[in-house]
Amino acid sequence: MTLPAPAAGDRLTSVQRTDDRERAGARLDAAATDIVALSHAIHARPELAFEEVASSAATADLLRQAGFDVEPGVAGLPTAFDARFGSGDLVVAVCAEYDALPEIGHACGHNIIAASAVGTGIALASVADALGITVRVLGTPAEESGGGKVVMLDHGVFDGVALALMVHPGPFDVAGARSLALADIAVRYTGREAHASAAPEWGINAADAATVAQVAVGLLRQHLRPGQQVHGIVSNGGAAPNIVPGLTELLYYLRAETAESLANLTERASGCFEAGAVATGCTHEVVTVSPTYTELTPDPWLVETYREAARALGRTPLTPEEEVFRPLGSTDMGNVSRVIPSIHPVIGLDSQGSVTHQPGFAAACVTESADLAVLDGARALIDVAIAAATDPVQRDRLLEGAQTRKAAQ
Structure with missing residues (x-):
């Protein structure tokens, strides 16, 4: 040819x-x-x-x-x-x-x-x-x-x-x-300090709020959509063992295959972070650390x-x-x-x-x-x-x- x-x-x-x-x-x-x-x-x-x-x-x-x-x-x-x-x-x-x-x-x-x-x-x-x-x-x-x-x-x-x-x-x-699309966030809990031994009943434990949130996120992982990921660290867990932590912070990355899937994951993870506040009586805020990345x-x-x-x-x-x-x-x-x-x-x-x-x-x-x-x-x-x-x-x-x-x- x-x-x-x-x-x-x-x-x-x-x-x-x-x-x-x-x-x-x-x-x-x-x-x-x-x-x-x-x-x-x-x-x-x-x-x-x-x-x-x-x-x-x-x-x-x-x-x-x-x-x-x-x-x-x-x-x-x-x-x-x-x-x-x-x-x-x-x-x-x-x-x-x-x-x-x-x-x-x-x-x-x-x-x-x-x-x-x-x-x-x-x-x-x-x-x-x-x-x-x-x-x-x-x-x-x-x-x-x-x-x-x-x-x-x-x-x-x-x-x-x-x-x-x-x-x-x-x-x-x-x-x-x-x-993957990415949301870079910080989750901050505010409670009330108190002596962990002499007056724990006066404290509102922000570390407990972080723990509840982490457990909730861990349970959520079983039900994530394909391509969705959640991973984080505790950046502030308290000052000393004998002080009920009044402030804690979690840093999380939420990832997904598309920006649309990331929006879904962000909504579901928000419920986990809110659960920590509800369970302990703390207040909380979720702050965007860096601009959201698309895929x-x-x-x-x-x-x-x-x-x-x-x-x-x-x-x-x-x-x-x-x-x-x-x-x-x-x-x-x-x-x-x-x-x-x-x-x-x-x-x-x-x-x-x-x-x-x-x-x-x-x-x-x-x-x-x-x-x-x-x-x-x-x-x-x-x-x-x-x-x-x-x-x-x-x-x-x-x-x-x-x-x-x-x-x-």
Whole structure:
């Protein structure tokens, strides 16, 4: 069977795409030493949510040196920034995360995310004029807790973006990564202190309220819908054994496969928290600690384009069938993906059997395998951006979406 020859326009697109990939790849190779050094520097100085002063500055400085115009402190967040290069109508945003976890540092590998985003941005800047794109690298703080991207989205930082990209490290490669919607809450009980031995009858025990609530949540778990999760800790359980606790606090994450399912879970869990107050005579309040995260809804075409790019690098992402059974926690990139065509793939590294949020994974994030993940992640995202810019159908689709969102604002 003889296949028809590609149309002239298709041949030109293919040639342009190849040329731009080579130019961008060469620029990435030239900057590789600095990009990997950035990953190691961020890892060596872990900073928590909204405190990423050194990490944010180092990330922005490397972009500034590459010719980007950097606006710090966007959305009223001191450790957020917006770095721009080019003036094309197709705006490509690459998200950089750099916050760490309490006690175990970069056990989620955000040093790799930041460095890979910078590498992607610098490489795309070298072909921005040829592609007719504007490259924006967004420094997005507080992904682990705080929802930096949600705040930035609400403040219009993502306005005009046609597609948003980022890559996250993990123990294996995933092109169409899934996540769960998340509610981050604090439950606070107020009772009345009293001497636990001499006058316990005068006390209203806020620790008992917390205990009743935890038991109720434990019983609820049997009846949760598929994909719903509840997990929490006691952040304040009282001051001393001989004082009836007058104040206690629980910190809980509620998760579900969709925002709609999360709303159902939140309502049911609220009854458990109220039960603790009713049973003990305490008062209680439920406070939202961080913005609610929605689930990832990655753009199918961008996902498959990334999958092809990862395979071309010799990687073996999970199949689409396997991805269904691998939700990867929760992320504020989910909120972005509900508004803007986005991807949040996972780039695999050799973690010696460790998984994210373990000390072993933190140690793995500055190995030779991790450095390769930084550069491979950038190469794959570069390919996705170039493919989107040079495919007439997809470029029109992405531009039309950006224009529609602008008109609706």
